[in-house]
Amino acid sequence: MSWTNVRDNELKERARLVIPGGMYGHESTRLLPVEFPQFYSKGKGARLWDADGNQYIDHLCAYGPNLLGYGFEPVEAAAEAQLRLGDTLNGPTETMVTLAETFVKQITHADWAMFCKNGSDATSMAMVTARAYKGRKTILCARGAYHGASPWNTPRPAGILPEDRAHIAYFEYNDADSLTAAFQAHAGDVAGVFATPFRHEVFYDQFEPDAEYAALARRLCDEHEALLIVDDVRAGFRLARDCSWEPLGVRPDLSTWGKCFANGYPISALLGSEKARAAAKEIFVTGSFWFQAMPMAAAIETLKHIRESDYLERTQDYGRRLREGLTQQAAMHGFGLRQTGPVVMPQILFEDDPDFRIGYGWTTECLKRGVYFHPYHNGFVTAAHGEAELRETLTAADEAFEALKSVSPSLEPHAGLMQLLGAH
Amino acid sequence: MSWTNVRDNELKERARLVIPGGMYGHESTRLLPVEFPQFYSKGKGARLWDADGNQYIDHLCAYGPNLLGYGFEPVEAAAEAQLRLGDTLNGPTETMVTLAETFVKQITHADWAMFCKNGSDATSMAMVTARAYKGRKTILCARGAYHGASPWNTPRPAGILPEDRAHIAYFEYNDADSLTAAFQAHAGDVAGVFATPFRHEVFYDQFEPDAEYAALARRLCDEHEALLIVDDVRAGFRLARDCSWEPLGVRPDLSTWGKCFANGYPISALLGSEKARAAAKEIFVTGSFWFQAMPMAAAIETLKHIRESDYLERTQDYGRRLREGLTQQAAMHGFGLRQTGPVVMPQILFEDDPDFRIGYGWTTECLKRGVYFHPYHNGFVTAAHGEAELRETLTAADEAFEALKSVSPSLEPHAGLMQLLGAH
Numbered sequence: 001m002s003w004t005n006v007r008d009n010e011l012k013e014r015a016r017l018v019i020p021g022g023m024y025g026h027e028s029t030r031l032l033p034v035e036f037p038q039f040y041s042k043g044k045g046a047r048l049w050d051a052d053g054n055q056y057i058d059h060l061c062a063y064g065p066n067l068l069g070y071g072f073e074p075v076e077a078a079a080e081a082q083l084r085l086g087d088t089l090n091g092p093t094e095t096m097v098t099l100a101e102t103f104v105k106q107i108t109h110a111d112w113a114m115f116c117k118n119g120s121d122a123t124s125m126a127m128v129t130a131r132a133y134k135g136r137k138t139i140l141c142a143r144g145a146y147h148g149a150s151p152w153n154t155p156r157p158a159g160i161l162p163e164d165r166a167h168i169a170y171f172e173y174n175d176a177d178s179l180t181a182a183f184q185a186h187a188g189d190v191a192g193v194f195a196t197p198f199r200h201e202v203f204y205d206q207f208e209p210d211a212e213y214a215a216l217a218r219r220l221c222d223e224h225e226a227l228l229i230v231d232d233v234r235a236g237f238r239l240a241r242d243c244s245w246e247p248l249g250v251r252p253d254l255s256t257w258g259k260c261f262a263n264g265y266p267i268s269a270l271l272g273s274e275k276a277r278a279a280a281k282e283i284f285v286t287g288s289f290w291f292q293a294m295p296m297a298a299a300i301e302t303l304k305h306i307r308e309s310d311y312l313e314r315t316q317d318y319g320r321r322l323r324e325g326l327t328q329q330a331a332m333h334g335f336g337l338r339q340t341g342p343v344v345m346p347q348i349l350f351e352d353d354p355d356f357r358i359g360y361g362w363t364t365e366c367l368k369r370g371v372y373f374h375p376y377h378n379g380f381v382t383a384a385h386g387e388a389e390l391r392e393t394l395t396a397a398d399e400a401f402e403a404l405k406s407v408s409p410s411l412e413p414h415a416g417l418m419q420l421l422g423a424h
Numbered sequence: 425m426s427w428t429n430v431r432d433n434e435l436k437e438r439a440r441l442v443i444p445g446g447m448y449g450h451e452s453t454r455l456l457p458v459e460f461p462q463f464y465s466k467g468k469g470a471r472l473w474d475a476d477g478n479q480y481i482d483h484l485c486a487y488g489p490n491l492l493g494y495g496f497e498p499v500e501a502a503a504e505a506q507l508r509l510g511d512t513l514n515g516p517t518e519t520m521v522t523l524a525e526t527f528v529k530q531i532t533h534a535d536w537a538m539f540c541k542n543g544s545d546a547t548s549m550a551m552v553t554a555r556a557y558k559g560r561k562t563i564l565c566a567r568g569a570y571h572g573a574s575p576w577n578t579p580r581p582a583g584i585l586p587e588d589r590a591h592i593a594y595f596e597y598n599d600a601d602s603l604t605a606a607f608q609a610h611a612g613d614v615a616g617v618f619a620t621p622f623r624h625e626v627f628y629d630q631f632e633p634d635a636e637y638a639a640l641a642r643r644l645c646d647e648h649e650a651l652l653i654v655d656d657v658r659a660g661f662r663l664a665r666d667c668s669w670e671p672l673g674v675r676p677d678l679s680t681w682g683k684c685f686a687n688g689y690p691i692s693a694l695l696g697s698e699k700a701r702a703a704a705k706e707i708f709v710t711g712s713f714w715f716q717a718m719p720m721a722a723a724i725e726t727l728k729h730i731r732e733s734d735y736l737e738r739t740q741d742y743g744r745r746l747r748e749g750l751t752q753q754a755a756m757h758g759f760g761l762r763q764t765g766p767v768v769m770p771q772i773l774f775e776d777d778p779d780f781r782i783g784y785g786w787t788t789e790c791l792k793r794g795v796y797f798h799p800y801h802n803g804f805v806t807a808a809h810g811e812a813e814l815r816e817t818l819t820a821a822d823e824a825f826e827a828l829k830s831v832s833p834s835l836e837p838h839a840g841l842m843q844l845l846g847a848h
Contacts, residue, residue, distance in 0.1 A: 024705075027710070086467035088690070131584075
């Protein structure tokens with residue numbers, strides 16, 4: 001079957017009438033090449049199908065929630081068994097206690113857990129907990145780091161007031177002087193620091209922090225009685241079976257989790273150390289569906305696979321071989337790739353491509369050959385990405401590089417993207 | 425089997441170690457009688473089972489999400505069929521478009537829809553949209569009305585800054601003079617008004633607004649170019665098959681929904697009129713799980729039953745007969761009940777019970793006889809509450825009134841509750 005997007009365009013037309021702008025948030029395709037599907041119909045393992053029935057080997061993984069493969073049977077079985085008993089009741093089930101105990105056992109810095117729905121819930125709870133800790137106001141964030149889409153951190157200004165971020169102060173990521181200066185500028189009032197496990201911003205090369213920066217963040221928080229927060233919503237369990245800064249030897253007071261720890265089921269978490277427990281107890285946060293048992297049952301099963309399977313080594317192996325293969329192919333075809341960040345969260349950009357037209361062109365050629373790479377957001381790979389997926393992906397990628405050579409003179413930058421980037 | 429809470433106490437002990445305060449948010453039992461279960465195991469129809477296996481006829485309905493009965497088969501079938509295809513993918517499925525179209529057809533004021541997870545997401549999006557509409561800042565809220573648990577509206581102060589609610593101004597609910605004065609005090613800067621469908625605050629009698637107040641809210645918003653917001657998160661589809669103010673002849677610009685429109689599956693919504701569409705398009709809001717297809721499939725099926733079944737008339741009939749039965753029983757046993765609000769959302773308090781000890785005593789006696797009434801939060805009834813449930817409920821309630829007479833001299837007020845109320 002040849003690639004088509006007739007159905008997707010019909011759905012986009014219908015959506016335009018009943019959803020503002022046709023779609024919103026990170027899953028809007030407004031800034032993507034026009035061929036990228038807005039609507040999907042199915043997912044299984046490492047593959048997904050769009051509304052037209054085109055099949056893709058997926059390297060975006062629902063922007064993160066898919067860790068072990070779509071519809072991973074052991075997790076599905078646990079979730080569905082719980083669903084048949086009950087999901088949202090007058091209170092939680094035992095699954096909530098078991099899940100909290102599991103996190104406390106598994107995540108070195110954690111002595112307690114709270115569960116919520118959105119990554120933004122977890123980061124907002126971390127902020128409020130840090131402020132409750134010593135009654136201070138200032139929250140330090142790395143400039144440009146994404147921590148959610150609430151009024152205090154959403155990246156777009158519409159409807160947002162200066163007061164919403166009155167006591168958020170910014171420093172340059174991985175810059176010891178800048179972090180130190182931020183503490184000094186707010187001496188006596190720093191409540192918490194979002195240290196960010198590594199930089200994974202859209203449109204940019206990813207990079208990991210120096211161990212010295214991480215250690216400094218810990219030391220400054222201790223000296224100033226502020227809480228250190230690692231926002232692991234996007235990277236959690238992609239780099240380690242523990243908090244992402246554990247391999248650096250740095251333990252936060254709070255960490256925020258979401259995306260993949262229930263392999264796609266809707267749940268996020270705030271984890272904390274003993275020091276932060278009393279403050280966490282004082283804040284009032286809640287949500288109608290925060291105590292759902294089904295995602296908790298899915299999370300318990302997912303965490304078991306995280307502990308007991310070789311998912312991490314397998315995703316690393318796939319990611320490494322994918323990166324090497326693409327590097328070779330690009331060189332053979334005369335393109336320079338910038339592949340950055342951990343191999344399991346690949347960011348793939350092109351050299352000499354300031355307006356992204358080459359990357360947009362290549363990912364479009366891949367897409368039409370059944371391989372989904374996102375042109376500006378970091379990707380993800382799962383434990384379901386195996387030999388067959390690697391082979392098919394590299395075959396399609398090679399053809400896409402070849403096709404890129406002939407189409408590249410006629411490529412134009414994406415109009416909507418240029419408008420956005422121009423506005424910055 | 426006689427009532428027991430051995431297992432619940434064991435779970436509470438375990439929870440105390442790994443969850444701050446043992447539990448958080450609206451499902452914490454900290455302020456409830458000590459016998460009230462914290463943990464549940466199962467739900468079906470109008471009944472639920474706690475962790476000890478005690479069965480209850482449930483008049484809380486998961487604090488709202490249960491509208492048609494736990495595990496209502498047609499909704500379960502639709503949800504599970506979608507789950508097997510895919511849930512959280514790289515984008516939404518057609519279900520999202522269909523669901524938005526369904527809302528636009530069904531809710532008179534709505535021309536578009538956006539979906540999210542928490543009620544707080546929807547109310548925060550309404551606030552940000554109202555501010556984006558004309559670039560103004562002030563949001564008017566009824567004093568004491570609950571609109572969620574985000575920094576700008578959470579009812580508890582820990583970790584919250586004055587700046588979080590710098591431009592939230594308050595008026596007295598259902599008070600024309602107070603609302604008019606609030607508009608005058610912020611003339612030229614009112615972005616939106618949370619008008620609240622009716623008052624349903626914990627520990628208080630509920631009451632519905634005058635039609636004149638609702639009409640005035642509409643007129644003032646029009647005169648001042650502010651957006652009128654009806655927060656239907658708790659009451660939506662309990663009072664009408666449309667927005668809760670539609671029967672009053674007042675159409676908001678924005679309405680917020682959550683709780684029950686997917687019969688327990690996790691989804692909330694912001695609906696808006698044409699006038700608000702451009703502003704809604706400008707804001708940036710999103711969440712990892714906001715585009716989940718499973719809750720959307722459940723919502724489409726739930727909305728179909730809302731339109732096509734007599735669920736509303738049946739819940740009203742049950743609620744009315746329950747209220748009448750309890751009134752008669754209370755009088756026969758020499759107690760005065762204050763039953764307020766819509767019969768489908770019963771708030772049951774006792775006269776001459778300033779510290780709530782009588783109500784706590786009676787609901788505890790009901791609980792031990794297999795009937796769950798909440799002693800300070802409004803309840804809910806569902807379409808699964810039928811003749812058998814009414815008969816069993818009234819039998820248990822009657823015995824509870826009888827028992828109350830003998831235990832009432834020895835009742836003590838709830839220590840934690842007294843601490844909280846004293847703190848206000």
